[in-house]
Amino acid sequence: MVLLNETIMPNLVQTSEHTPALIHTGPFGNIAHGTSSVIAQRMALQLADYVVNEAGFGADLGAEKFLNVVMPASALKPSAAILVATVRGIRHQSQGEAKGQTTLKDGLENLAKHIENLGKFHLPIVVALNRFPDDGDGDIRTILDFSAKLGVASAVADVFNKGGEGGLELAAKAIEAANGADLDSIKPLYAPKLAVEDKIAFVAKEIYGARSVDFRPAAKQKIEKFSALGFSELPVCMAKTQYSLSDDPKKLGAPKDYTITVTDAHLASGAGFIVVVAGNMMLMPGLPKSPQAMRMNLNEDGSVSGLS
Numbered sequence: 001m002v003l004l005n006e007t008i009m010p011n012l013v014q015t016s017e018h019t020p021a022l023i024h025t026g027p028f029g030n031i032a033h034g035t036s037s038v039i040a041q042r043m044a045l046q047l048a049d050y051v052v053n054e055a056g057f058g059a060d061l062g063a064e065k066f067l068n069v070v071m072p073a074s075a076l077k078p079s080a081a082i083l084v085a086t087v088r089g090i091r092h093q094s095q096g097e098a099k100g101q102t103t104l105k106d107g108l109e110n111l112a113k114h115i116e117n118l119g120k121f122h123l124p125i126v127v128a129l130n131r132f133p134d135d136g137d138g139d140i141r142t143i144l145d146f147s148a149k150l151g152v153a154s155a156v157a158d159v160f161n162k163g164g165e166g167g168l169e170l171a172a173k174a175i176e177a178a179n180g181a182d183l184d185s186i187k188p189l190y191a192p193k194l195a196v197e198d199k200i201a202f203v204a205k206e207i208y209g210a211r212s213v214d215f216r217p218a219a220k221q222k223i224e225k226f227s228a229l230g231f232s233e234l235p236v237c238m239a240k241t242q243y244s245l246s247d248d249p250k251k252l253g254a255p256k257d258y259t260i261t262v263t264d265a266h267l268a269s270g271a272g273f274i275v276v277v278a279g280n281m282m283l284m285p286g287l288p289k290s291p292q293a294m295r296m297n298l299n300e301d302g303s304v305s306g307l308s
Contacts, residue, residue, distance in 0.1 A: 001298040010040040017164045020048070029056030030242040031283050033065045033273070038074040045076075050175060052082070057242040059083055059114040060207050067121050068188045068203070069235045069273050077186050079178035080124040082170075084157075085111055087135045090143065093252045104139065106253035108146050113245060113254040115152055117207050122185040124177035127154035128170050133161060153177060192233040196223050199236045200262060200276055208245050210260040219277070222265040226274055231267060240278040247279030 010024035024040035034056035055062030090107035147154035158166030204210040243249035264277035295306040
């Protein structure tokens, strides 16, 4: 209540170049839905011709959850997906990185999988290559050419160096993609009536590239209980590592033919989804035994106590 006391409406802020931005909630995309509130999105859509909405972490997390969880709940459909990539991020996904090799091959396979995943929702896609000062021209060209071979538009976003001017090409391509969208074809991947375990398996296989899902007994028991209580039509919100398409942060690139392990599940009935924990994923950051929140209180007059 202390946090929500004066934050029902989004905060209107501006960038250094006076671009308006609405900030309202910031759930992590690896454990929650990873995008701003529906209130903020609807407000922005009334105030601007084009709205950019961040869906946090990889497209296997934030984007998948926006399209399978947020979109059906809010009836807000995106007109295009801007897939942000960096040279460093693609190199990190290379299996050869640990050996000191500099190949982009495995990292490009990771990029291709994200492009493939977004295509399954019938979204127009633009790859935004976020450039930094130490990025080599050769790597930039390799990634742009790779995107072109996949039939996907791409643009370098040099906003780190040039500010808004460095994003003009990307903005133009994003607008072109959005204007050409077929909103009727953009739909969630699975139907609400699908069984909870089947929804989990669908995401694991179609989005993560897994071969199968291992449901640990405790997780299976909870999922069966949630279904028996009448919550089986809720979408699943997967909680897994952001470092890999799989549930293992050490599996880089685009892993295939592996088993993903579901270790736990939680019902978020108010939010409207079932949180499914895959692998060893912590849902809360480390806190002391007696966090300051235990001493905070919202008083009857609206004032807050316990902040110091």
